[in-house]
Amino acid sequence: MVTRLTPPGAQPLPTEARLIRNEPYYEAVGGEIALFEAARASCLPVLLKGPTGCGKTRFIEHMAWRLQRPLITVSCHDDLTAADLVGRYLITANETLWVDGPLARAVRSGAICYLDEVVEARRDTTVVIHPLADDRRILPMEKRGELLQAPPEFQLVMSYNPGYQSVLKELKHSTRQRFVAIEFRYPDASLEEKIIRSESAADSATASALVRLAQMTRNLKGNGLDEGASTRLLVHAAKLITRGIPAAAACHGAIAEALSDDPEMLRAIDEFAASVF
Amino acid sequence: MNAPLSAAELGKRLDYLLGPVLSSRRTAAPLAQALSALDRQQQDFVLHWIEVIDRSNYELAYQFAAAAAEALGQLGASSAEAWIIHAMDAYDREGLFRGSEVFRQFDLFRRQAADSHAVTFAEYAPVLELFVCGLAGRRLKLEIADEAKTDTETLFLPPRIALFPDKADNCAVYRILAVLLWAQGRYGSWQADLGAACAARPDPARAAALLAHFEGLRLEARIARLFPGIARTMARLRGGEPDPRCAGLVSANATVGDSLALLDRLYDSFNPPALPWSFSLHPGTNAVRSARLARERSELAAALAALMRQHPPPESAAAAPEGRFSIETGQSADADGAAEFELRLDGRSVTPPAEVVQLIDSLLQDLGEIPDDCLQAAGGGGYREKDEDAEQTGDITPDGGHDGSAYFYDEWDYKRRHYRKNWCVLRETDIEPADDGFAVATLARYRPQIAQLKRSFEALRGEDRLLKRQSGGDDIDFDALVEGCVDLKTGMELPERLLTRRHKAERNLAALFMVDMSGSTKGWVNDAERESLVMLCEALEVLGDRYAIYGFSGVTRQRCEIYRIKRFDDAYDDTVRRRIAGITPRDYTRMGAAIRHLTTLLDAVDARTKLLVTLSDGKPDDYSDHYRGKYGIEDTRQALIEAHHAGIKPFCITIDQEARDYLPQLYGPANWTLVDNVERLPLKVADIYRRLTA
Numbered sequence: 001m002v003t004r005l006t007p008p009g010a011q012p013l014p015t016e017a018r019l020i021r022n023e024p025y026y027e028a029v030g031g032e033i034a035l036f037e038a039a040r041a042s043c044l045p046v047l048l049k050g051p052t053g054c055g056k057t058r059f060i061e062h063m064a065w066r067l068q069r070p071l072i073t074v075s076c077h078d079d080l081t082a083a084d085l086v087g088r089y090l091i092t093a094n095e096t097l098w099v100d101g102p103l104a105r106a107v108r109s110g111a112i113c114y115l116d117e118v119v120e121a122r123r124d125t126t127v128v129i130h131p132l133a134d135d136r137r138i139l140p141m142e143k144r145g146e147l148l149q150a151p152p153e154f155q156l157v158m159s160y161n162p163g164y165q166s167v168l169k170e171l172k173h174s175t176r177q178r179f180v181a182i183e184f185r186y187p188d189a190s191l192e193e194k195i196i197r198s199e200s201a202a203d204s205a206t207a208s209a210l211v212r213l214a215q216m217t218r219n220l221k222g223n224g225l226d227e228g229a230s231t232r233l234l235v236h237a238a239k240l241i242t243r244g245i246p247a248a249a250a251c252h253g254a255i256a257e258a259l260s261d262d263p264e265m266l267r268a269i270d271e272f273a274a275s276v277f
Numbered sequence: 278m279n280a281p282l283s284a285a286e287l288g289k290r291l292d293y294l295l296g297p298v299l300s301s302r303r304t305a306a307p308l309a310q311a312l313s314a315l316d317r318q319q320q321d322f323v324l325h326w327i328e329v330i331d332r333s334n335y336e337l338a339y340q341f342a343a344a345a346a347e348a349l350g351q352l353g354a355s356s357a358e359a360w361i362i363h364a365m366d367a368y369d370r371e372g373l374f375r376g377s378e379v380f381r382q383f384d385l386f387r388r389q390a391a392d393s394h395a396v397t398f399a400e401y402a403p404v405l406e407l408f409v410c411g412l413a414g415r416r417l418k419l420e421i422a423d424e425a426k427t428d429t430e431t432l433f434l435p436p437r438i439a440l441f442p443d444k445a446d447n448c449a450v451y452r453i454l455a456v457l458l459w460a461q462g463r464y465g466s467w468q469a470d471l472g473a474a475c476a477a478r479p480d481p482a483r484a485a486a487l488l489a490h491f492e493g494l495r496l497e498a499r500i501a502r503l504f505p506g507i508a509r510t511m512a513r514l515r516g517g518e519p520d521p522r523c524a525g526l527v528s529a530n531a532t533v534g535d536s537l538a539l540l541d542r543l544y545d546s547f548n549p550p551a552l553p554w555s556f557s558l559h560p561g562t563n564a565v566r567s568a569r570l571a572r573e574r575s576e577l578a579a580a581l582a583a584l585m586r587q588h589p590p591p592e593s594a595a596a597a598p599e600g601r602f603s604i605e606t607g608q609s610a611d612a613d614g615a616a617e618f619e620l621r622l623d624g625r626s627v628t629p630p631a632e633v634v635q636l637i638d639s640l641l642q643d644l645g646e647i648p649d650d651c652l653q654a655a656g657g658g659g660y661r662e663k664d665e666d667a668e669q670t671g672d673i674t675p676d677g678g679h680d681g682s683a684y685f686y687d688e689w690d691y692k693r694r695h696y697r698k699n700w701c702v703l704r705e706t707d708i709e710p711a712d713d714g715f716a717v718a719t720l721a722r723y724r725p726q727i728a729q730l731k732r733s734f735e736a737l738r739g740e741d742r743l744l745k746r747q748s749g750g751d752d753i754d755f756d757a758l759v760e761g762c763v764d765l766k767t768g769m770e771l772p773e774r775l776l777t778r779r780h781k782a783e784r785n786l787a788a789l790f791m792v793d794m795s796g797s798t799k800g801w802v803n804d805a806e807r808e809s810l811v812m813l814c815e816a817l818e819v820l821g822d823r824y825a826i827y828g829f830s831g832v833t834r835q836r837c838e839i840y841r842i843k844r845f846d847d848a849y850d851d852t853v854r855r856r857i858a859g860i861t862p863r864d865y866t867r868m869g870a871a872i873r874h875l876t877t878l879l880d881a882v883d884a885r886t887k888l889l890v891t892l893s894d895g896k897p898d899d900y901s902d903h904y905r906g907k908y909g910i911e912d913t914r915q916a917l918i919e920a921h922h923a924g925i926k927p928f929c930i931t932i933d934q935e936a937r938d939y940l941p942q943l944y945g946p947a948n949w950t951l952v953d954n955v956e957r958l959p960l961k962v963a964d965i966y967r968r969l970t971a
């Protein structure tokens with residue numbers, strides 16, 4: 001029997017591999033689906049760039065379903081080591097056992113490996129994906145002395161939010177120049193309304209008021225807000241509203257408080273909400 | 278608490294502080310007498326503010342001193358501060374007479390402040406400014422005026438609204454006024470020449486009042502469709518339905534033409550009823566609007582030229598490409614939502630950068646459509662400054678008093694595309710420390726905010742990091758152990774490093790702050806800069822990052838000055854605090870040389886991440902030579918590129934409202950921040966630094 005030795009207090013890796021059977025709802029905003037498919041056909045890795053909550057994760061789930069490949073997601077954090085991605089030895093009763101990390105599993109099974117928020121990972125960790133992300137498409141597993149060659153079905157995808165201003169969280173050029181970038185923006189008003197309605201069953205008046213509110217907060221980006229309200233926040237507010245929470249309270253809780261702590265800003269956003277509803 | 282100062286002691290201080298406006302007939306004695314009755318804290322408060330006001334105007338400071346003793350008795354500390362700021366605003370805006378009047382009439386101020394249902398411009402403007410920016414998608418200035426009106430760039434609003442017994446309703450009236458004024462630009466009030474239409478009447482003032490009323494009704498209807506919430510409030514507060522004769526203005530596609538037609542019909546017979554939110558038409562609008570249009574057109578032309586360079590014609594193009602832009606606007610169904618458009622270059626669809634989207638949006642708001650001639654890319658592209666002749670070349674002889682500590686720096690001449698060798702002479706000097714208790718006053722003034730800053734910086738100090746494979750430590754490193762066992766099995770030795778240890782992460786970061794000491798920072802800006810630095814230092818001490826502070830200014834290339842405030846090796850102590858207090862506005866802003874010098878200093882520091890943070894109030898500029906305009910911007914840009922090459926990350930914090938026009942070219946789109954309210958600067962700088970290095 002294999003006893004996994006987990007250091008006390010350590011988190012299990014937030015990793016999941018799955019084949020998505022039901023179509024995840026996704027509205028294409030531009031040519032991103034075609035671009036992704038072309039990159040995939042050319043065995044090129046893809047970088048999803050865009051502000052938070054604009055549909056990057058949803059897009060990749062949709063693509064995994066479309067292509068019927070398993071999706072392995074790794075949420076990157078600053079303690080993520082190369083071994084966490086590639087794999088490590090475990091001890092069994094009286095022998096040692098190698099266990100693949102999510103990246104190695106994805107390579108072996110020809111899955112889509114999605115590294116979410118890749119800037120959060122330590123820089124030395126990102127380097128292990130370099131040989132996999134150029135035309136060699138190999139994953140060296142130094143500890144095992146094994147070299148994995150990725151099959152054509154394997155695809156590396158990572159996400160990156162360029163909105164951060166922190167100088168300590170920039171993507172290295174040698175990393176980012178290996179990827180085909182797909183830029184995500186917030187959808188146009190009519191499309192965003194449609195998304196809100198499908199995600200929350202809100203009526204169209206509610207959806208269009210929320211989109212208008214979002215546009216006003218997006219106008220404040222750089223003028224007191226770091227980010228405007230994302231589609232995700234609008235969906236949250238819409239869900240609260242369809243459960244009977246008054247619009248003002250729903251927008252305050254789901255949108256205003258998610259965007260700022262500044263009392264004047266909170267008040268301004270509350271007044272946007274009071275105006276559009 | 279310290280004992281109060283005596284009348285004699287106060288007299289001496291006042292003689293010194295108010296000397297220039299005292300005379301044998303107007304002495305400090307009666308003021309000192311009155312102030313001697315206050316407690317020490319109040320006295321310090323008064324003396325501090327006299328000093329601050331002195332920097333604007335001695336007479337104003339005298340008026341304050343004369344009123345202070347009695348006013349403080351009535352107002353209490355926090356509303357006294359509001360009173361002082363109100364007076365200084367009045368002075369800035371309307372001159373000495375108004376400023377002095379506010380000081381003399383503290384009783385009026387108190388009574389107004391006591392009406393708890395009233396809303397003042399000063400208290401509501403910060404929220405309203407955000408509200409309007411969210412509404413318009415561009416910054417509009419808010420200012421006080423007797424009547425509400427707009428020239429489409431500034432919204433003028435009344436100083437105070439107390440129409441309704443409920444304070445929330447009075448705030449709502451402010452909001453409605455702001456939305457109506459914004460709507461004038463958005464829904465085309467100024468697409469017709471309203472001034473001429475009124476002037477053609479026997480009584481132009483009456484015509485203007487009628488027209489303003491009609492436009493108000495038309496815009497109300499437009500707004501109501503967009504903002505149901507505002508519509509409900511308007512219906513509740515307006516008191517009476519609009520006159521039935523004006524019903525045509527309420528339809529969805531009524532234009533300013535309908536208001537003008539109604540003026541024709543009703544000029545003799547109609548008297549506009551008073552509304553809680555009536556406004557007047559601003560006579561200067563046409564001039565402001567056409568200036569803005571011209572500016573935006575030329576900015577758009579430059580931006581399109583840049584865009585064209587990014588999109589070279591496809592190789593396969595059969596005919597020579599014309600480089601023609603066109604626009605397709607897909608009017609949204611109700612014509613009320615934000616316009617959506619597609620930009621095409623020779624028929625190919627191109628994604629416009631945010632800057633272009635904003636300009637086109639703004640032009641669409643003003644003109645209703647984009648005329649073809651707006652879509653011509655500028656010949657050269659780049660900035661909108663006119664070309665200026667470069668200054669005469671020639672050798673420079675460092676002027677007298679040359680003490681050997683001069684540095685020479687090259688300067689970039691964008692026209693010749695080469696450096697002018699050793700063009701600038703730069704000297705480093707120490708700042709004269711000031712003993713005016715500025716730092717202490719700042720610390721006292723912002724005590725709660727500083728405490729909060731410190732807390733947020735503590736969070737940043739680096740969480741513990743788990744170091745693996747240590748020979749000493751407090752937990753077993755399982756990964757290492759497992760590998761060790763593998764090694765053992767294969768006949769090797771068990772390695773020694775099998776433990777984990779918690780360790781405070783080293784931030785390994787050095788930051789150099791470069792502070793604008795040009796003459797334009799005189800007054801509030803200088804105060805805000807100094808306060809910012811004090812707060813920044815307090816916060817940085819928590820963090821343990823290495824940091825240095827230098828000021829910069831100068832006149833001409835022969836006299837670029839760098840002022841040492843805190844070197845990397847200096848501890849943050851009383852001397853540094855006094856040097857911060859001693860920062861005074863000097864001359865001009867020849868930024869290139871300053872950046873080059875500080876880059877060399879930063880280059881010598883051993884740190885993994887190096888930041889050069891500029892605190893500035895405007896673009897590069899210098900006296901009489903050609904540093905102003907494009908030359909200075911290009912040199913600064915070049916100096917920043919050099920800094921980049923040295924592995925330094927430049928960042929700029931500015932209070933210049935026009936920063937958007939040039940800072941993105943200098944620092945890149947994400948590496949600058951505009952703090953548009955000077956009073957907030959002290960609270961913001963440390964916070965921006967925190968986010969920058971989080």
Ligand SMILES: Nc1ncnc2c1ncn2[C@@H]1O[C@H](COP(=O)(O)OP(=O)(O)OP(=O)(O)O)[C@@H](O)[C@H]1O
Nearest residue numbers: 025026027052053054055056057058199231232235
């Ligand atoms: N184009 C879209 N089609 C369908 N749903 C969308 C779309 N864009 C956004 N959404 C909605 O927004 C929510 C947030 O999107 P998602 O989780 O994909 O954001 P993200 O870009 O991955 O954000 P983060 O960077 O924070 O991880 C989704 O759950 C979905 O409800």
Ligand SMILES: [Mg+2]
Nearest residue numbers: 056057058116
């Ligand atoms: Mg995501």
